[in-house]
Amino acid sequence: MFNYWFSRQKTGQKIIEATPHFLIKLYLYFFKGLQVLQKPHRINHTIGIIGGTVTGNRGAESMLVTTIGFLKEKYPDADFRVFSYHPKQDRELVTDPRVQIMSSNPQSLVLRYFPFAFLYGLFAKIGIHIWTPSAVKRLRECSVLYDIGGITFAERGVYILFNIFTIWPAMLLGIPVIKLSQAMGPFNTVSNKLGARIFLNRCQKIYARGEITAKHLADFKLKKPEIHLAADIAFSYRPEFSLTNENPEKIEALVEKLSKLKTEKKTIIVFSPSTVVLKRLGSPNYEQLMLDAIKKIDRPDIHYVFLPNSNREGIEKTSNNDIIICKMIHTLAESQLDADLNSRIDWIDWGLNTKGIRDIIRYANLVVTSRFHCMVSALAECVPVYVIGWSHKYQEVLRMFDLEENAIDFSRANAETLAAEIERHLSEQEITRQKIALHLPEVKRSSASQF
Numbered sequence: 001m002f003n004y005w006f007s008r009q010k011t012g013q014k015i016i017e018a019t020p021h022f023l024i025k026l027y028l029y030f031f032k033g034l035q036v037l038q039k040p041h042r043i044n045h046t047i048g049i050i051g052g053t054v055t056g057n058r059g060a061e062s063m064l065v066t067t068i069g070f071l072k073e074k075y076p077d078a079d080f081r082v083f084s085y086h087p088k089q090d091r092e093l094v095t096d097p098r099v100q101i102m103s104s105n106p107q108s109l110v111l112r113y114f115p116f117a118f119l120y121g122l123f124a125k126i127g128i129h130i131w132t133p134s135a136v137k138r139l140r141e142c143s144v145l146y147d148i149g150g151i152t153f154a155e156r157g158v159y160i161l162f163n164i165f166t167i168w169p170a171m172l173l174g175i176p177v178i179k180l181s182q183a184m185g186p187f188n189t190v191s192n193k194l195g196a197r198i199f200l201n202r203c204q205k206i207y208a209r210g211e212i213t214a215k216h217l218a219d220f221k222l223k224k225p226e227i228h229l230a231a232d233i234a235f236s237y238r239p240e241f242s243l244t245n246e247n248p249e250k251i252e253a254l255v256e257k258l259s260k261l262k263t264e265k266k267t268i269i270v271f272s273p274s275t276v277v278l279k280r281l282g283s284p285n286y287e288q289l290m291l292d293a294i295k296k297i298d299r300p301d302i303h304y305v306f307l308p309n310s311n312r313e314g315i316e317k318t319s320n321n322d323i324i325i326c327k328m329i330h331t332l333a334e335s336q337l338d339a340d341l342n343s344r345i346d347w348i349d350w351g352l353n354t355k356g357i358r359d360i361i362r363y364a365n366l367v368v369t370s371r372f373h374c375m376v377s378a379l380a381e382c383v384p385v386y387v388i389g390w391s392h393k394y395q396e397v398l399r400m401f402d403l404e405e406n407a408i409d410f411s412r413a414n415a416e417t418l419a420a421e422i423e424r425h426l427s428e429q430e431i432t433r434q435k436i437a438l439h440l441p442e443v444k445r446s447s448a449s450q451f
Helices: 002-008 010-018 021-037 058-074 087-093 106-124 134-140 159-172 190-202 211-220 248-263 275-281 285-297 323-336 339-343 354-361 372-380 392-401 415-427 429-448
Strands: 046-050 079-084 099-103 144-147 177-184 205-208 226-229 267-272 302-306 345-347 366-369 385-389 407-409
Touching (some): 046 058, 046 159, 058 079, 058 372, 079 087, 106 159, 134 159, 144 159, 159 177, 159 190, 177 211, 190 211, 205 211, 211 226, 211 392, 248 267, 267 415, 323 339, 323 345, 339 345, 354 372, 366 372, 366 415, 372 385, 372 429, 385 415, 392 407, 392 429
Parallel strands (some): 046 079, 046 144, 079 099, 267 302, 366 385
8 A cells, every 4th residue: 555655756756766676676575575474374183262261251161172182182283372251360370381261351452453453354355464463373373263251242232342353353354254052032122133133144153052042043043154053062161171270179178068967967059149130139139049948948957158159269250250249148147147157158368170060069969059151050960950040041941851940030939939949949850850960961962963
């Protein structure tokens, strides 16, 4: 573009005429060389994954490590670029040399990936391959980008922008985008309709996480992508897929304690609260809901564990960090519950990965949670679960096990109902385990089908 402009100026024409021909040729060869150096080197076995993280939301971790685990088996020589929204913490924990952690926090997506991907794609159309930051170059090298966002394009206000910018740069660079199993829809507002219409239609494949999402997509009548139904990625999780090893001594000590309690015929209930529902229901309403339910149950044979399914040890922010809500409930419990009841509660205020979470859940008679992937972990371990949720994403998975009634919207939850539901599920736990065991093999096959 500069050459074209310069050659059209009178001063430029005079300079060109006065310049020896061999210098002009040398300049042109040099300029052409720069273009060649900037051409993308597409590595066929470099796989990009976005929408997940190792730290923080351990549901995202379970999906991420499972995706990498399955793709390693399918493509043994593949390398992986993980575009994480907690890159610093993830780099500190992940030591696998084949897994490179890149930032995909909102600031990076908007100020780095999008503008340079846009410019690169624009200039590439006229044969010019411009310089891009190393992070964008790493994205360019991917042969495919897997989006593992658990719930996207789902009427969540400004989150629609994050959903768009997560996949838009790859599309601008011509990289195929595959959305693995996730919840989507409904498509009611103008912003969600428009965003979904433009960007979902540019995906190569979309995997709906359940029948409700599949119906939303079918009613929306997308034209281009292949749409398949597949159960959540985390149903295919295996312990050997883990990329981290966090607080093994603490997990081992708690597991040993829970094992001893089981031999003593004690009942174990795991509560896994969520800062997402905390924000929706408000504080102290949410904390009090669980404590009041425990008071109403009033059974000395029950032992409780408060488990943060999303955890960022050492971080005081509430985002993707249920350690904070567990600490808030713990503080209230110390002032409201008697000494005996407090002694029958274990509080986890440290980091643990999916393997650690499932090692603990395995000993539970019942899991009460507001976290989607804590529900998935319970179901994967054939443990009865009751959900205090906020979206169709819970029901469409519970429906696979004929357990739709095992969830209630947070807006309708109260302590009396919660206590009654806990008692009911404890009394029906063997029937529930049989239901889960009956459907689990098919759900796992469905989950694995997307790989």
